[in-house]
Amino acid sequence: MTDRRLVSHLLRRLTFGPTSAEVDAAARSGFEATLRALLRPAADPAPPDLGPDPAARLGRDSTREQRQAARREQAGQVAALTRWWLERMAAGGAAEKLTFFWHGHWATSARKVRSAPLMLAQQQTFRRYGSGDTGPLVRAMLRDPALILWLDGQRNSRKAPNENLAREVMELFTLGVGAYTEDDVKAAARVLTGWQVDRVAGTARLETRRHDARPVTLLGRTGTLDVDGYADLLVRHEAHLPFVTRRLWARYASADGLPPADVTARITAAGRDTTALLSALCRDPAFAATTGTLVKQPVEWLVGAVRQLGVPIGRLSAGEHRRLVSTLQALGQIPLRPPSVGGWPAGVAWLTTASTLTRLRAGQWLADLAPEVTDRLTGDDRLDVLADVLVVDGWTDRTVSALRAVTNPKRLLATALASPEYAIQ
Template identity: 45%
Template sequence: MGEISERAAVRRLHDRFGFGPRPGALGVGFETTVARLFGTAAEGGVAPPALPALGVAAKGDKEAKKAANKSRARQELEVSSWWLERMVAGERATERMAWFWHGHFATSNQKVRSAQLMLAQNQVFRAQGRGSFTALARAMIVDAALIKWLDGNDNRKGSPNENLAREFLELFTLGIGHYAEVDVFEGARALTGWTVRRTSVKPVFRAKRHDGDPKTIFGKTGDFDAAGFADLALAKPESAAFVVGRIWFRLVSATPPPAATVERLVAAYGSGRDIQAVLTAIAADPAFRDSASAMVKQPVEWAVGLMRALGIRPSALDDKTRLKVLAGLKGMGQVPFRPPSVGGWPSGASWLTTSAGVARLQLAQLLAKQADLGQLEKSSARVDGVRVLLGVDAWTDRTRNALAGLTDPAQLIAVAACAPEYVVSG
C-alpha cells in the first residue's frame, strides 16, 4: 500500500467528505480539516424554496394537466438548483452525506412527481445523515417519497406489496443473501397501513389497512410494525458491515477495505449505529491514505467542485443558465432527485463514456464563462495557476503540454477541468 502525501490527503478529505477544496484550503493541516468537515455547528445557507401544493387536474382536462406538469417541472428546477447551491456553499460533510444517502435510499421524482415530497426527504437526509443510522432507517421506512417510489400505497392488509420491504433489506440495510423470502413477505405485512395523500408531505398511518396479526421475521414472532421491522433488520450482525461497506464504497474506494479496517469501522459504528463516528474513523484509518484508492468523480460532485473552485454560486445564475447546468448534468447521466433506479447511480468508469465527456466539456465551458478569471488572465504561469485553482496535485506531462497551448483563460479552465487529474479524485 503506497501512502499519499499530506497535501494530497487533505485534498482527498475535501473530495470525499465534501465537494472539493476551495482555493487556499489545501494549505490547512489534515487534523484541522477533519475538525472543520466534521464540525457539528449548524450551517446557514439559502432557505429551501416555498413550494405551493399543486392542484389535481380534472380527468380529461388537457390544459390543466399541461399546466400542472409545467408547474412540477418548475418546482423540481427550483429544488435542484437550491440543493446545488447548498452543496457549493457548504463547509462541512453534511451536504455530502445528504448526497450519499440520496444515492443509498435512491428515490426518483420521475415516479414520485412531487418536489414537495422530494424536498421533505432531502431535509431528513440533511438533519439525520450524520447521526444514528437507526433513526435514519426508521425515518426512511415511513418516508412519503420512498413509499410512493416503492409502491407502499399498494401495501395493505390481505394484499401486501413486497417492494419496499425487499429493497429495505437488500439495498438499504443488509445486502443480498442475508434474508429469506419469508422475511420479505412478513416485513411487507409489518409495513401495511402507511399511505401518502396528495395534499401532504407526511405519510398517514391508516389502522384499518394495517395487518395487526403476528409476523415471524428473522425467526422472531410478534406484532411488528414499520419501526419494529427496521429494528429487526439492523439487529442482524451482517447489517453493520453492510452499512459501513456502502459508505466506504461511495466515499473512499470501490475496493473493499482490509479486514482490520472493517473491524475498526464496525466498532466505531457501534450499538448506537453512529454514522459520524464511522466517518471520523475512515479519515483516521491508514487505508484512507492508500494511493490506490482513486475514484472517478460523479457528475454532480465534479460540477459542484468546479463551481466551488471558480467561486460560482448557482443562486446567482439566471434561470436559463441554471437550466443549462442541469442539462449538462443530464448529459453526463446524473441529475439530483433523478436516480435511474432504486439501486442508485453507477460508479467508476461508467462516468467516462464519450458522450459524458462531451457533455462534461460543454458544461465546463459554460461554467468557466460565468467565473471571474482576472487573476488567471494576469498570471504568467497559467498552467500552474489553474492547477492550484482546481486543487490538482500535479499535471502529467501529457496534460501539461495540452494545456500549455491554450491562451484563452476560460478555455484553459474548461479543458483542465476535464483532464484525468481533475475528473479522477486520487
C-alpha cells in the same frame, strides 16, 4: 503523502470540491482539526418556499386540463428545488455532501413521486438524521412519503401485499443481498401494510383497516411487529454495519472493489453513528492510499468546478441555471432524479468519450464565467496555477504535454477540467 496532500485528499472526499484557500486553511490547522471541523454538526438550511403540492388539489373528477396544469406546476417546483439544492451544494461543507450521499443511497426519484415538497421533506430527513445513529434514520425512512410512493408502499395492503418496499429496504438500503430470505421479504411486506400518503399534509399514516397485524417470523424473530420494530431488527442485524460501511467506502474512499475485511472491521467498530463511521473511515491508514482512485460523480465534478472557479451560482440567470442542469443531464446525473432504486453508478461508468466531450464543452462555458482565473493563466507558471486552483496534486507527463499545447487561457482551463487528474480524485 505530505500534510497538504493529505488534507487536500480529505477535503476532496468530504466536500464538493475544496477551494485553494480552504486547502491552505486546512494545511495550517492540520488533518485532525480539519476532520473534526468538517464533521461538526451543521445547522439545517432554511428550506425554499415551494408552495403546496399541486396534486393535492386534484380529485377523481379533475379534468385532463387540470391534471396537465398540475404536472407543469409540479415540474416548476422540482426545477426550483433542484436550483436551490445546487446552490446549497456550492456553498460547501461536508453536511450537504452527506445529504447527497443519502439521496443516492435511499435513491428516490421525483419522476415518479411527482412532488417537490415530498422530495424536500425527504432531504430534510437526511439532514436531521443522516449524521447520527442509523436507527432513527431507518425508522424515519420507513415512514417517508416520497419513498413510500416511489416503491409502491401505498399499494401494500392486507388483501394485496406489495413487496417492493420491504425487499429494497433490506437489499439496497440496510443489509445487502444474502442477509435475508424470501420469507423475510414476505413477512416484512406484511409489517409494512397499510401505510398511505396524505399529499395535503405531506405525511404518511397507517390505515388500520388495510394493515395486517398478525404475528410474523422476520429475520429470526417471531411476534407482532410495527414499523419501529422492523427498523430495529434491521439496524441490529449483523449485516447492517458492514453494509453501510461498504457503501460509505464506495462513495467516500474508493469504488474499486470492497474495502478489505480488516478495514471494514476497524471502521464498523465505531458503531452505528454515521459521523463516527466517517471519522473512522478517514482516519484509517487505508483511506490515504485511495487517492487517485475515485471517479467524481457528475454533480461532484460540476459543483466542485463552480466552487473552485468562484462562479457565483446564486447570481446566475435562469438560463444559466438551466445550462447547469442540462450539463448534468448530458453527463447522466441530475439531483432528485436517480435512474432507479439502485441509485447512480460509480467508477469508470462515468468515464466515456461522450462525457469527456461534455465536460470539455461545459468547461469552456465555465471559463467564460471565471475571468479572474483565466487572467492568471498566461504566464510560464500557468500549469502550477491550474493545479492550485483546481486542487490537483499534480499532472501526469501526458497531461502536461496536452496542456502545454494549449495557449488560449479559456481553452486551457476547459482542457484541465476535462483531464483525468481532475475527473479522478
